[in-house]
Amino acid sequence: MPELSVVIAATDNEQRALLQVLVDGTSVARTVHSCANFPLAASDPVMRRIRTANPEVTLVDLPADNPSAGLRAIELLHQEMPETAIFAIGTLSQPQVIVNAMRAGAREFVERPTTTTDLLEAFVRLTAAQRRGRQEGPRGKVFSVINAKGGNGATTVAVNLALALQASHGQTALVDLAPLGHAALHMNLKAVFSVADAMRNLHRMDASLLESFMTRHSGGLQLLAGTNVPGAVDPSTAEFVRLFDMLVTHYRYVVVDASSRFDAASRLVANLSETVLLVACSDVASLWSAARVQRFLGETGSRDRVRLVLNRFRKVPGFSEEDAEAAVGAKLIWRVPNQYFAVSTAIDRGTPLMEQRNTEIARCFAGLAHELTRDDTDTKRAAWSLFKSV
Numbered sequence: 001m002p003e004l005s006v007v008i009a010a011t012d013n014e015q016r017a018l019l020q021v022l023v024d025g026t027s028v029a030r031t032v033h034s035c036a037n038f039p040l041a042a043s044d045p046v047m048r049r050i051r052t053a054n055p056e057v058t059l060v061d062l063p064a065d066n067p068s069a070g071l072r073a074i075e076l077l078h079q080e081m082p083e084t085a086i087f088a089i090g091t092l093s094q095p096q097v098i099v100n101a102m103r104a105g106a107r108e109f110v111e112r113p114t115t116t117t118d119l120l121e122a123f124v125r126l127t128a129a130q131r132r133g134r135q136e137g138p139r140g141k142v143f144s145v146i147n148a149k150g151g152n153g154a155t156t157v158a159v160n161l162a163l164a165l166q167a168s169h170g171q172t173a174l175v176d177l178a179p180l181g182h183a184a185l186h187m188n189l190k191a192v193f194s195v196a197d198a199m200r201n202l203h204r205m206d207a208s209l210l211e212s213f214m215t216r217h218s219g220g221l222q223l224l225a226g227t228n229v230p231g232a233v234d235p236s237t238a239e240f241v242r243l244f245d246m247l248v249t250h251y252r253y254v255v256v257d258a259s260s261r262f263d264a265a266s267r268l269v270a271n272l273s274e275t276v277l278l279v280a281c282s283d284v285a286s287l288w289s290a291a292r293v294q295r296f297l298g299e300t301g302s303r304d305r306v307r308l309v310l311n312r313f314r315k316v317p318g319f320s321e322e323d324a325e326a327a328v329g330a331k332l333i334w335r336v337p338n339q340y341f342a343v344s345t346a347i348d349r350g351t352p353l354m355e356q357r358n359t360e361i362a363r364c365f366a367g368l369a370h371e372l373t374r375d376d377t378d379t380k381r382a383a384w385s386l387f388k389s390v
């Protein structure tokens with residue numbers, strides 16, 4: 001493994017000195033420069049010195065009591081030196097900081113107190129990714145689907161949206177994070193591995209291991225199956241972020257079925273999502289719940305990402321779509337028709353609605369996939385061709 005050049009940015013003197021010892025102790029990396037201040041602007045002398053050092057990795061230490069300057073530095077470094085990998089160092093007890101660091105452009109979030117092994121593993125992952133030439137590839141988008149209320153149809157929406165994205169764009173994964181995973185049943189798949197296996201093996205995860213945990217549907221959609229034991233998956237924030245980081249490196253679209261999971265994990269996934277689809281029905285209890293779920297997700301900053309999907313849609317006299325939007329506090333993105341026989345037969349048989357080409361409800365999910373990807377380049381047409389064999 002060639003030696004990696006590393007710049008350390010840490011405002012705390014002791015921490016800066018310690019990180020240098022740890023980096024040099026890995027024997028695969030060498031500190032070429034360290035700075036006691038975070039760069040504030042592109043023209044900043046600190047930024048100039050980092051640019052001159054031309055590192056392959058920059059470590060940014062985020063102080064627990066005031067991480068914001070470090071987060072801004074990550075954003076700036078990512079913008080100014082996109083070729084340089086950024087590793088954020090921080091505490092695992094601040095989930096929002098971890099998410100913000102990853103969103104700002106950090107490639108890894110390394111726990112403090114840091115060990116040589118932590119850094120060594122992160123350096124090895126980076127070198128392996130560089131060898132595969134992946135790190136410059138475009139990153140995928142996450143769409144998560146969450147219920148307003150149990151049984152409102154999140155799994156039906158997630159499964160069929162994922163199949164529609166796979167048919168129109170390919171390279172799609174469906175991740176089942178429901179408290180009890182039903183997605184495999186909906187697709188009549190027998191999964192050997194689940195999300196729990198992926199979480200347990202994150203420390204040695206690479207593209208081929210990730211692929212081995214996925215269950216392939218006949219049209220090409222890859223499913224990371226859910227748990228079959230209630231409450232079995234309760235990973236830490238950092239593990240979740242790392243799993244999703246892997247997923248968006250390898251798939252163009254990642255659809256998450258959160259179903260009725262209302263916990264820190266669903267908030268975190270909402271934070272990592274391009275769009276959160278909140279599935280509700282038009283009855284009072286469902287809309288009431290939708291408003292609560294929207295507020296719950298809003299508390300961690302996801303409010304503007306949430307869009308309402310009205311499932312089992314039917315016109316209710318005297319109640320408009322604007323009324324539903326106002327009640328929930330989210331814009332309506334899609335309506336799914338009420339077709340109990342078609343939907344329940346599809347689930348019971350394990351033949352998803354998307355396989356029943358040219359039905360109204362299959363066209364509805366293809367339309368939702370199109371709506372969510374309308375700004376993405378190279379949208380393929382022929383959305384149905386992959387299902388010709390079915």
Ligand SMILES: Nc1ncnc2c1ncn2[C@@H]1O[C@H](COP(=O)(O)OP(=O)(O)OP(=O)(O)O)[C@@H](O)[C@H]1O
Nearest residue numbers: 150151152153154155156259312338339340343344
């Ligand atoms: N558009 C629809 N029209 C009629 N019935 C529907 C529709 N969508 C879902 N259903 C029915 O609602 C039930 C629940 O669907 P699904 O399993 O997708 O919901 P869920 O919200 O994920 O459930 P859970 O809360 O258990 O995770 C199914 O039995 C299905 O038949």
Ligand SMILES: [Mg+2]
Nearest residue numbers: 155178182259
């Ligand atoms: Mg479900």
